[in-house]
Amino acid sequence: MPFVVRWSGERDALMPMVVRKGGRGIGYADERSFDRDGEGVLWTRVPSQPGKGTPEFGKVHTLRQRLCMAELRCQICGGPADRSPSGVLWLIDADPSELRPGDERTAHPPVCRPCAIRSTTACPHLRPAFTALRVRAFLPYGVTGALYAPARPMPVTVNAGQFRLGDPHLPWVRATQLLLTLTDFTVIDPDDPAA
Template identity: 65%
Template sequence: MPYVTLWSGERDGPMPVVARRDGRGIRYADERAYDRDQRGVLWARTPSQPGRGEPQFGAVHSLRQRLAMAGLRCQICGGPADRTPDGVLWPIDARAEELLPGEEDTAHPPVCRPCAQRSTRACPHLRESHTAVRVRTFTPSGVNGVHYVPTRTGPKLADSGPIAFSDARLPWVRAHQLITHLADFTPIDLNDPNA
């Protein structure tokens, strides 16, 4: 079972947000230090109980995804991602000709070599189309999350999607996935043992 997969027993409970006291974003009414990362981003609270219930394929566990992405851990087994002098092994859910030259943003963590081919067969996003790349330069660049807007009666849900760390709306976001910018990469053939 993929390390980052959400299980039915890990569903988020109610996570009502309120405006921060300074009015410059959202917070949990009972916020704790671990609710935010080192950048001050508010993260979804998701219990970590892998194996409890049924796997929710296509749904990602927020904390495990973030740990895999930030720690360069395999999204499938949770072990170290494959790394060679040519870079870290990353699956991208696009064909090689669809990739932006030298620039791509992804919420999919890297993979180890043994899991690379399995992930391209098992993951619905990768099964349709994928490109394996060796990435030399990568930087956390933003989050996928839920964006709120201030109203007189409190924060209201506006939309969801990617938000860059440089975006002024970031204090109004409850993050669910870490996004990483891949800037220097080369497509590879997973069937080539030297790639």
């Protein structure tokens, strides 16, 4: 079972949203230090209870996705992603002709080699088309999430999408996934043990 998949027993915590003092964005009424990252982005609170209920394929657990991206963990097993002198192993659900060298954005964490081999035949998103990459350089891009606006009695969702770090809307976003830009990579053959 993929490490980043969400389980039916892991429901969003019902968190009352508030406008922060001075109208500086949104927050939780009982906000805690772990609710925000180092950039000050507010993250969706979801309990971590892998294995509780049934897997909800296509839904990603917010915290586990962030951990895999930030710590270069495999999105399938949660262990270290495969690294070589050529870079970190990533599987992208796109044709090589669709990739944007220097600016390929992804919310999908890297993988280890054994999981990469298994997932290319088991994952419905990867079966039709995927590209294996060795990524030498990447940068945080931003987040996906919900954009809120002030309202009474509490802020309301007005949009959802991707928000770049530094975006003036970011204080009004409740994030769900971390996005990275893959800036330097090479397309590889995943079946080549030397790649």
